[in-house]
Amino acid sequence: METEVRLESSLWVGIKRYRAVLSGWHFNWTEVDKKNRDKKTISVPVAEVVGVEEGRVEILPQKSVEDTDKDFTVFYVKRISSGSSCGLLWRLGRIQFSCPSRVLRDQWTKHLRTALKTHSPLRPNRLLVFINPFGGKKKGRKIYHSLVAPLFELAGISSHVVVTERANQARDHLLKKDLTGFDGVVCVGGDGMFSEILHGLIGRTQQEAGLSENDPTVALQPCPLHIGIIPAGSTDCVCYATVGVIDAVTSALHIIIGDSQPLDVCSVHQASALMRYSVSLLGYGFYGDVLAESEKHRWMGPLRYDYSGTMVYLSNRSYAGIVQYLPADPLLSSPRDRTRCLSGCSVCSRSTERLFRHSSESGSLYSSHFSQFSSDSEGEWVSVEGRFRCVSLTCMSSSCPKSPLGLSPSAHLADGTGDLILVWDTHPLGFLKFLYRHTSTEDQFDLPFVEVHRVKAVRFSLPSGKEEEVYKETGGLREGIDEEERGYIETVSRNGSQQHLAERDTGQEMTNEQKMATPFLCGLCCSKAPAKSVWNCDGEILSSTEILCRIHGQLVRLYARGIEDGAAMHNCGKENDNCQMGCTLNK
Ligand SMILES: CCCCCCCCCCCCC/C=C/[C@@H](O)[C@H](COP(=O)(O)O)NC(=O)CCCCCCCCCCCCCCC
């Protein structure tokens, strides 16, 4: 058995004397001064020590080392308030110690390095980095080279950097090239870039395991490589929802110390073919239309979503559909329980135990999920039919700066379930209220035309023979719709729209380009409205409307640890009541 590293001695920081202690999981130092009556100690978990260097080392404005033989410098993670959000910003802390002798200095550096290896075994040595130079505000390259690369260098991480020249280059690289020697893959970009990495890594892992991604009943193999995200995109939802802030330095530090956050992934199938994977937003109706519209305005950068969101809202659409879902165990958690999935979440930990227990019992990590798709359990499916403003499925909260608590504030990152949000057709002001609540702590599910279900799988199809009907423009809509009434609110066929819709329903799927050219906003200027929307799958338009989705628990791992509750750590800099971003949820 390995013996516990313990070291304690007097050290100097400038002209002040400190008592420094390395024991168990912590390294701490306390000023030895009569005035320091309350014995203020700085304590750093060994796992959060970024690096230990001999001499007096500076890294800004550039790295310099003053090679003195009695000094050593410790770099560590320091937390600061992020201002508006509850997650905490991480910064590089630095302290230079002087020892009475060189022997003691060498003892300190040796012991600290040994402790570091023991307490954070997932630190990467070698990373494969993909930079999308065109994501978000087109600052990916600058962000990586000025903020991230110097930290990786300090931590002794070697990286192979690929600046992409086309879409899907990163995905193809991961599917085909030799990945030996890499501990993780880092993407510098937005949710679209993350999605490429996700597809590449999941695909590669299944190829090597000899598993078919097309079959929704197959228990997919979890990916061995970790994914790091340096946010440089438009929405950056995956980063925000797993770290709590959009900040390149914070994310780089999570990568360096080898944090590990498992993440649920949803596979989306049409008939028996895999279409895509999704982690954040799989949305039909409003979110599909916003994406289709926004593609025409890419030049606007991140603003394209606000512009298109407003235009699509004004076009006032709803769509008919049949949604079937397989509910998750209601005893484990609920999307309305007003808890939040934070760092160290107990619901997710129990889920890990459950998955591993099944794995040791049956030999396959996810084989317990098999039965859910067998014909015996078909009875468990629930089916609803009607007209929807939007149908959304998310495997996690999907919080982002636009919506700091997200699409489903109580969703869990790694519990093996997703939240299905059904927004039935309603009055435009009702829908605006629903959207607006995403920007505050007000419960967007507490509206009579909204339902949320925690699910393991979802099917969506179009009602047969209904596809030529359009919504009748009556003043009869209201927020409080009865159980029996909502669903089939009166619909009517119109001559003009029949022709328009028939064009879209000839049985041939349109290409993405055709879809983007579809006049989504025709509702603004004429009465024609398409019968179908499109699916927005993490920012990509799907080419099919009728789909089957299945959640795969903890299929990938990120270099992250979930959102740290700033208020709970007394580090947020704000009182609970003053933190707008939902700390109050945990009261
Ligand atoms: C009235 C204000 C309403 C604000 C409503 C905010 C809801 C935001 C939910 C966002 C969930 C985000 C899930 C993440 C999706 C991303 O994977 C994906 C790709 O991101 P990438 O381009 O960075 O690669 N992003 C998206 O698909 C973008 C979806 C964004 C929808 C934003 C809609 C803004 C709506 C503004 C409506 C305004 C109505 C005003 C009426 C007068």
Ligand SMILES: Nc1ncnc2c1ncn2[C@@H]1O[C@H](COP(=O)(O)OP(=O)(O)O)[C@@H](O)[C@H]1O
């Ligand atoms: N070099 C490139 N040229 C064009 N598109 C790219 C390139 N690299 C990546 N992409 C694609 O750009 C899309 C958007 O990238 P992303 O980084 O998510 O930015 P944003 O958040 O602004 O959408 C992704 O779907 C990705 O596949």
Ligand SMILES: [Ca+2]
């Ligand atoms: Ca989940």
